[in-house]
Amino acid sequence: MKKYILLMLSAMMFFGMIGCKSSETLNQNAVVTPSESPSPEAAPATTEKADSTQKESHYPVTITNYNYAKEEITQTFEKAPEKVLAVYQNSIETLLALGLEDKILACSGLDHAVKPEYEEAFSKVNYLTEFAPDRETVTMMQPDFILSWYSFFGEKRLGEVDYWNDNGIHTYMALNSGAVPERTLENEYKDILDLGEIFDVSDKAEAIVNEIKDEVSKVVEHASNAETKRTVMIIEFLSDTRVYGEDSLGGDMVTQLGADLITVEGGTVGTEDLIKINPDVIFVVYMDRENEDMSTYSANLVLEDPALASLNAVMNKEVHTIQLGEMYCSGVRTIDGITKFAKGIYPELYE
Numbered sequence: 013m014k015k016y017i018l019l020m021l022s023a024m025m026f027f028g029m030i031g032c033k034s035s036e037t038l039n040q041n042a043v044v045t046p047s048e049s050p051s052p053e054a055a056p057a058t059t060e061k062a063d064s065t066q067k068e069s070h071y072p073v074t075i076t077n078y079n080y081a082k083e084e085i086t087q088t089f090e091k092a093p094e095k096v097l098a099v100y101q102n103s104i105e106t107l108l109a110l111g112l113e114d115k116i117l118a119c120s121g122l123d124h125a126v127k128p129e130y131e132e133a134f135s136k137v138n139y140l141t142e143f144a145p146d147r148e149t150v151t152m153m154q155p156d157f158i159l160s161w162y163s164f165f166g167e168k169r170l171g172e173v174d175y176w177n178d179n180g181i182h183t184y185m186a187l188n189s190g191a192v193p194e195r196t197l198e199n200e201y202k203d204i205l206d207l208g209e210i211f212d213v214s215d216k217a218e219a220i221v222n223e224i225k226d227e228v229s230k231v232v233e234h235a236s237n238a239e240t241k242r243t244v245m246i247i248e249f250l251s252d253t254r255v256y257g258e259d260s261l262g263g264d265m266v267t268q269l270g271a272d273l274i275t276v277e278g279g280t281v282g283t284e285d286l287i288k289i290n291p292d293v294i295f296v297v298y299m300d301r302e303n304e305d306m307s308t309y310s311a312n313l314v315l316e317d318p319a320l321a322s323l324n325a326v327m328n329k330e331v332h333t334i335q336l337g338e339m340y341c342s343g344v345r346t347i348d349g350i351t352k353f354a355k356g357i358y359p360e361l362y363e
Contacts (some may be wrong), residue, residue, distance in 0.1 A: 019026050027063070027254045028136070031236065043075050044239075048073045053127055059064040065283070070212045071089060071090055071091055071092075071100070071212075071274075072088050072089060072090050072212060073088070073089045073212075074086055074087070074088045074089075074183075075087055075088075075089070075184070075206050075210060076184055076208065077183070077184055077191070077206075078162075078173070078185050078187075078191040079165075079172065079173035079174050079177075079185075080162070080165050080166060080173055080174070080191070082162075082190075082191060082192070085173070085174075085177070087183070088176065089182060089210055092115070092158030092159060092210065092211045092212055093115060093152065093156050093182060093210065093211070094115060094155075094156055095115070095117040095153075095155045095156045095157070095357055096112070096115045096116050096117055096155060096158075096159060097145075097150060097153060097155040097158045097159070097170075098116055098118075098119040098155070098159045098160070099119065099120050099121045099122075099144055099158075099159070099160035099161070099164050099170065099181045100121040100122075100158070100160055100161050100164065100186075100189075101121065101122055101123050101124060101337045101339050101341075101343070101345070102186060102203075102337070102342060102343025102344070102345065103119070103121075103159040103160055103161075103343070104116075104119045104121075104122065104126065104134070104137075105126055105127060105130060105188065105343055105344050105345065106204060106207060106343040106344050107119075107159070107207070108126065108130040108133045108134060109130065109216070109220060109344040110207060110208065110211060110213050110216050110217060110220075111133075111216060111344075112211055112213070113133040113134070113136055113137055113214065115211070116137045116138070117138065117153060117155050118137075118138045118139075118140055118145075118153060118155075119137055119138070119139055119140065120139065120140040120141075120143055120144060120145060121143050121144055121164075122139075122302075123159075123299045123301060123302055123335075123336060123337050124299070124301070124302065124335055124337050125302050127344075127345070127348075138312060144164050144169050144170065145170065146168070146169060146170070146171075147167075147170060147171035147175075150170055150171065154274055155181060156181060156182065157182045157183070157184070157185075157210075158170060158176060158181060158182070158183045159182070159183075159184045159186075159207075160183075160184075160185065160186070160189075161185065161186055161189035161190065161341065162185055162186070162189040162190030162191050162352075163187060163189065163190060164182070173185065175243050179201055179240055182204065182210075182343055184203075184207070184210070185343050186203055186212055186343070187199035187200075187202060187203055188200060188203075188261050188340070188342075189341045193259065193339070194259050194264075195259060195260050195261040195264065195340075196264045196285070197224070197228070197261070197264055197265060197268060197346065198344060199261075200224075200341075200343065200346045201221045201224070201225075202252075203343065204217050204220055204221055204344070205217050205218065205221060215323050220344055220347075223347055224346050224347045224350060227347060227350050227351060227354070228268060228269065228350060230361075231269045231270070231350070231354045231358065231361065232268070232269065232270055234358055234361045235269060235270025235271070235357075235358065236270065238270070238358075240356050241270065241271055241272040242271050242272065242293055242295070242358075243271070243272045243274055243289075243290045243291045243292045244266050244271045244272065244273055244274060244291060244292065244293045244295065244353075244356075244357060245274040245281075245286075245289065245294050245295070246260070246262045246263065246266065246273075246275075246293075246294075246295045246297060246334075246339070247281065247289040247294065247295070247296055247297065248288075248296070248297035248298070248336075249296070249310070249313055251280050251306040252280040253280055253282070253286070254279060254280055254297075255274075255275060255276045255279055255280060255281050255308075256297070257273075257275040257279060257338075258275055260339075260340070260343065261339055261340055261349075262295070262297070262334070262339035262340065262344065262353075263275070264274075264351070265339060265350055265353050266353055266357070269350070269353055269354055269357060269358075271293075271353075271357050274289055274291050275353075276289075283317075283319050283320065286320065286323070287319075287320065287322060287323065290322075290323055290324055291323075291324070291328045292325060292328075292330065293325055293331075293332070293357055294314060294323070294330065294331045295332050295333070295334050295352075295353065295356060296310045296313065296314060296332070296333045296334070297329065297334055297335075297339070297340075298333055298334075298335060298336065299336045299337075300309040300335065301336065307335075308333075311322075311331055311332070311333050314326060314331045315331050330356065332355075332356040333353065334349065334352050334353070335348075338352060339353070341355065
């Protein structure tokens with residue numbers, strides 16, 4: 013009997029040890045760390061994170077522009093500028109059109125009131141009373157980017173491009189402001205697209221450029237069906253009557269719209285020569301400096317001059333006005349310039 017009981021106890025102890033060993037083995041097999049064996053659901057999250065990082069790698073961006081000697085320079089932007097000084101009409105309005113008003117440290121140099129669609133954004137920026145600040149004033153502002161015209165980057169105004177670049181401050185000179193010899197629509201496109209790259213808002217920049225290109229294409233298609241080209245002259249009353257030629261942005265606009273641009277040797281015209289030329293359409297350039305009467309006044313310099321009464325453009329009421337900012341280094345006003353020229357040359361297209 014004692015032997016039987018001992019055998020039973022031994023058997024129970026043996027099977028108990030086997031059970032514990034099996035349970036321990038199962039528990040060990042059930043422990044899986046994420047690093048050793050990621051679940052299938054975790055893989056997409058890793059891929060998504062990688063895609064997000066890739067999308068954020070816009071910078072560095074390298075841009076080709078010019079210095080005051082009209083030499084090509086390259087600048088590399090490691091990030092979008094945060095403190096921008098913008099001087100002149102197109103500089104300010106292009107930034108506003110790209111939604112970058114929060115990047116504008118200060119701005120100055122308006123020839124015309126900003127376009128109505130930018131008034132709210134413009135009200136939030138610091139507009140300087142000084143038309144063009146000097147180098148000392150700019151230095152105290154501590155901008156990280158200066159956007160302006162060729163003429164403003166002289167020593168007596170903002171200061172030379174090389175000076176700013178040597179001191180770690182980026183610059184951008186509008187191409188049609190004098191940086192390059194020929195002023196063209198393509199230069200305006202490049203300025204807008206370059207700023208889109210610099211500030212990582214290329215989608216907005218491309219939309220602006222595409223709107224201009226679409227309008228040009230529409231007008232060109234209409235002009236291609238015309239039997240004859242209309243003759244067009246662009247003039248501005250200064251000390252002499254200036255005539256805008258083929259190397260001007262306004263001239264390039266008219267030419268690309270399919271009209272016959274009238275140019276004169278020397279770039280100015282007198283009354284007698286104007287009568288001999290007798291263009292079909294005349295555009296008078298003006299700057300209003302927020303004077304609403306300047307457009308009418310400028311047109312009347314032709315319409316109400318008795319000496320010019322025999323002109324076809326006067327008799328047919330085809331004397332039009334156009335703001336300087338719409339056809340000279342025009343930026344986002346390029347679409348306005350194109351439309352004004354097109355309406356004057358091909359009024360039937362807009363009826």
